[in-house]
Amino acid sequence: MFIELTDHLRCPVEHDEAFLVLLPDLVDGRSVKTGTLACPVCDRRFRLRDGVFDTGDAPPAPPGATRLVPDALAPLAGLNGPGGYLVLVGAPAAGWRELAELMPGVGLVAVNPPESVVDEPGVSVLRSSRLPIKTHSMRGVVLGPPYGGGPAWVREAARVLLPGLRMVGEGGDPPEDAVDLMASADGVWVGSPRR
């Protein structure tokens, strides 16, 4: 877990959005390896193990196939220049190394990635039934299949995006009331949150 990402995490419990307080046990450079994330509102504590923030309720891993491979994904995400974070939900996270080369200086956050993706410098791993990330804090969100067709996940993606930025999805059409579609082809869509 990239230590600066912890500023953008939120408690996953359904109460008014609350930040999480990091109580680190082991930090290596700018990575937190073990520690506790504590919510000041509901008092829940989440252990950070092997650098992974796991809220304990992540859905089972979907099949690994995705059209959202790095070369296809980078232009769709439309991030110009370094800084901030790109969230990769599901199978697209497997391409994080190539994406890091295509988008230097953009922090990568893998949510429910394939088992092959482990927390290390360059990628932070979260496992959860939602995006435990603060509202309006991310530069882009990519939803692999089936997340791209899941209304709850699309709404979560819209919530965490900074205003005016894009999400990319695969796995079905997004709900019309949540997304202004910019393009859709071959099961992949690009859009921005409908405000």
Ligand SMILES: [Zn+2]
């Ligand atoms: Zn809480």
